[in-house]
Amino acid sequence: MGARLEITDLTAAYGEFRALSGLSLTIAAGETLALVGANGAGKSTLMKVLTGLMGGWQGRVTLGDAPLRPGDPRAASARGIALVPEGRLLFDSLTVEENLLIGASGRRGPWDIPAILSLFPVLTEKRRARPSTLSGGQQQMVAIGRALASNPDVLLCDEISLGLSPRVVDEVYAALARVRAAGVTMVIVDQDIGRVAGRADRVACLFKGHITHLGPAAGTTPASLHDAYFGAAA
Amino acid sequence: MRRFELAALCLAVPAAFAAAWGIDPGLQFLLVEALVLFLMAQMWNLAAGYAGQVSFGQQLFVGAGAYALFAIANATAVPVWVVLAVVPVLVGLAAIPLGMVMFHLKHAYFAIGMWVVAEIAQQLVLITPWLGGTGGLTLRPNGEPMQGFPEQLVLGLALFGSVALVVGLRVFLRTPMGLATLAMRDNPAAAEGAGVDIRRLHLILFALTAAGTALAGAMYYTTTLYTSPLDAFQVNWIVATMFIVVIGGIGTLTGPAIGTVLMITLREVMTAYGFSGDQYWIVMGLISIVTLLFLPRGLWPALQAVLSRPRATT
Amino acid sequence: MIATLADILFQGLTLGGLYGMIGAGLALSYGILKVVQLAHGEFITLGAFLAVGAVALVPWLPLPAALAAAFVGCAALGVVTQAAAVERAMSFRDPVVPMLVTFGLSIILRNGLVETVGADLRGLDIGGLAQANVTIAGLTLGLLPLVSLGIALVAFAGLGLLVFRTRLGREIRAVSDRPDIAALMGIRVTHVHLIVAGLSAGLAAIAGVLLAMRASVSPFSGIGHLLIAFEVVVLGGLGSIKGVLLAGLLLGMTQVISARIDPNAGLLYVHLVFFAALVWRALRGGLR
Known part of the structure; x- marks a missing residue:
């Protein structure tokens, strides 16, 4: 089941460069948040902070009712945060099935291997294949399946449609809709504002490390986000 | 050349003479060893530290220098000191084709591949009778026993050579090729983008390293008057x-x-x-x-x- | 003539299995940890001396027990050195740092061995295995090389099963591919590194025991063993257990044949075959 994610006054930097500055955001349990913003706005940094891939940040991130430990990806995984990383980043020394199995680390829940394969039936016959032999869309399905296998409370999807054909993107979003219906909290990053807004409850726009727009997804269009996206509002 | 570099070079000359004739032989041997090790280290540093070519086969060039010197000096009437000047050139040139082959190995593979080559050289010398085989070679220029006290001259040479090498490298690092070397040390990809021919530069530094190491090895074994495969290639x-x-x-x-x-x-x-x-x-x-x-x-x-x-x- | 040929084939096959065994631990360390374990040769030697020591303490010790003692001892040392030094060295971005650290480690281990056991050559004879023969289809074969080959093959099969058929093996491969994403999957990355380091050193120890039973070893044998291991890994390719075994066979066959022609050549021809393969690869790639 989904969990509430509360981010308060989050600041994260790479050396001199501040990727996130004083960001605050609360995502309700079971909510789907579309996260948009230009390159370098801080979307991927936020993903890294939430998954523990990046430590050394200031502020407070609370999952459910307990704070998250900075820079500890194992703890984040155990607490129920899973990531579909930008560029998929599958394990190519493992078969498709092994990629799914490796995601299933301890947390029990509805997303076992048969459930994931029924979400992505095309993967059933590719179970013994190496991920590198799959199409981009199939690889993205493996990445989502690998993340789901840990039965997460919060599913983070970074650049979910990058490099995929529109038809495949529709398939991916159809699957994500079923995940959403199961009550998992989701954060989806997508360059295509119109597309992701139509599949989310709210839209948040990042610009230079802080939030320039946060509102209901209904009615959000690229044009209505123009100022927030390019920083004119700030 | 900057003023203090020139001063260092000038000071090195009397220092070399003083060391050669003013110090007792025991200390001279120790100093020769220290300076020879310093020269070898500086050459390995040039390849490993600046060019990123870490090699575990440096002993190849030590042995090559020693054996080239002994073989040429023993078989010809050319004075030992002239042979000592020729040996680094020969070894440096021989290193070029070797580098062309070995550079196909990257990083760790190159490092240990060089070690294998050094082992091959050692084993080949061990079974080559005219290089003395397992017994090694004694330095007998033109078939005659070595005259005088070679450690005196070698100490002077090594002392002056060490100062000259550091000054020379300082000057080199200010030349266009030296600047390219520094750029390559700090960021190989960017250096290549800026038009540095990395492969050629690597080859030049490899040959220089081989030559300098061979010179150091040749100098060392001139003072011991004897070399063997298990010692020179160790x-x-x-x-x-x-x-x-x-x-x-x-x-x-x-x-x-x-x-x-x-x-x-x-x-x-x-x-x-x-x-x-x-x-x-x-x-x-x-x-x-x-x-x-x-x-x-x-x-x-x-x-x-x-x-x-x-x-x-x- | 045919008997001689068969004998050469048999010896090459058994020595090749042993060479593959020598390379296996290094391939594991380099393939998974991306660390060139330059102390690999010393782990092999140490494994041999652990078995020699165990047999000296308990003369009736059976071979499996000697193997286990060597494996456990070396694996423990592999884990300790990984935890104490190599793991930290791996955190630097420069891959040269761990390589130089293991080089320092090899010097410490080699000289430590000389300090404790002396510089002499030692051999290992367990249960009179060295003298025993078996006759198969009219050919008289030494029992020792057969047993040695069997142990190497079992070790290879075990390694293959572990890496490709178990949960641990899955985690090992995942950590090798993408350590940060593996951590995200809840895998203890450092833990896996320690296991791989221990396994690599343990495999080295098994190779060391087999070597000591076949010929004698001294604390200085490590260098030769490291170079053979390296050649096996370069020729066989990383991540391929079959490749490592085949490269071991090529070099083992080379050594057996060259030793017949020139008994004093040592490992010269093994190194030369390796170097020739290298030059061939270089030429095929085009000498620029």
């Missing part, structure tokens, strides 16, 4: 060289000097207190590991950082 050459550079400071010109002084001092002290050679190497191994783990660039860069900090804040 792994201890690269062990000592690597420890000196790693502890002193890789990719710096001063680091190897500090490393050499530390290493020789520690050895003399430990020997004086009755420790065995094995125990000395264990201690050196520990020091090198601790240095790598806590000061991965070595002592000198760390020292520089400490020394320059007060200045930076004021």
Whole structure:
């Protein structure tokens, strides 16, 4: 089941460069948040902070009712945060099935291997294949399946449609809709504002490390986000 | 050339004469060894620290230098000192085709591949009768026993050579090719983008390293008057060289000097207190590991950082 | 003539299995940890001396027990050195640092061995295995090389099963591919590194025991063993257990044949075959 994610006054930097500055955001349990913003706005940094891939940040991130430990990806995984990383980043020394199995680390829940394969039936016959032999869309399905296998409370999807054909993107979003219906909290990053807004409850726009727009997804269009996206509002 | 570099070169000449004729022979041998190790370390540093070509086969060039010198000097009437000048050229040239083959190996593969080549050279000398086989060679220029005290001249040469090498490298690092070398050390990809022919530069530095190491090896074995495959091609050459550079400071010109002084001092002290050679190497191994783990660039860069900090804040 | 040929084939096959065994631990360390374990040769030697020591303590010790003692001892040392030094060295971005650290480690281990056991050559004879023969289809074969080959093959099969058929093996491969994403999957990355380091050193120890039973070893044998291991890994390719075994066979066959022609050549021809393969690869790639 989904969990509430509360981010308060989050600041994260790479050396001199501040990727996130004083960001605050609360995502309700079971909510789907579309996260948009230009390159370098801080979307991927936020993903890294939430998954523990990046430590050394200031502020407070609370999952459910307990704070998250900075820079500890194992703890984040155990607490129920899973990531579909930008560029998929599958394990190519493992078969498709092994990629799914490796995601299933301890947390029990509805997303076992048969459930994931029924979400992505095309993967059933590719179970013994190496991920590198799959199409981009199939690889993205493996990445989502690998993340789901840990039965997460919060599913983070970074650049979910990058490099995929529109038809495949529709398939991916159809699957994500079923995940959403199961009550998992989701954060989806997508360059295509119109597309992701139509599949989310709210839209948040990042610009230079802080939030320039946060509102209901209904009615959000690229044009209505123009100022927030390019920083004119700030 | 800058003024103090010129001054250092000028000072090195009387110092070399003074060392050659004013010091007792025992100390001369120690100094020759220290300077030869310093030269080898500086050459390995040029390849490993600046060009990123870490090699565990440095002993190949030591042995090649020694055997080239002994073979040519023994068989011809050419004076030993002339042969000593020719040997680095020969070994440096021979290194070019070797480099062309070995550069197909990258990083660790190159490092250990060079070690394999050194082993091959050692085994080949071991079974080659006209190079003395397992028995080794005695230095007998033109078939006659060596006259005089070679350690005197070698000490003078090595002392002047060490100063000249450091000055020469300082000057080299200011030339266009030297600047390309520094760029390559700091960021190979960017250097290549800026038009540096990395492969050619690597080959040149490889040949220079081979030549300088061969000269150091030839000088050392001129003072011992005897060389054998198990000695000239021994792994201890690269062990000592690597420890000196790693502890002193890789990719710096001063680091190897500090490393050499530390290493020789520690050895003399430990020997004086009755420790065995094995125990000395264990201690050196520990020091090198601790240095790598806590000061991965070595002592000198760390020292520089400490020394320059007060200045930076004021 | 045919008997001689068969004998050469048999010896090459058994020595090749042993060479593959020598390379296996290094391939594991380099393939998974991306660390060139330069102390690999010393782990092999140490494994041999652990077995020699165990047999000296308990003369009736059976071979499996000697193997286990060597494996456990070396694996423990592999884990300790990984935890104490190599793991930290791996955190530097420069891959040269761990390589130089293991080089320092090899010097410490080699000289430590000389300090404790002396510089002499030692051999290992367990249960009179060295003298025993078996006759198969009219050919008299030494029992020792057969047993040695069997142990090497079992070790290879075990390694293959572990890496490709178990949960641990899955985690090992995942950590090798993408350590940060593996951590995200809840895998203890450092833990896996320690296991791989221990396994690599343990495999080295098994190779060391087999070597000591076949010929004698001294604390200085490590260098030769490291170079053979390296050649096996370069020729066989990383991540391929079959490749490592085949490269071991090529070099083992080379050694057996060259030793017949020139008994004094040592490992010269093994190194030369390796170097020739290298030159061939270089030429095929085009000498620029």
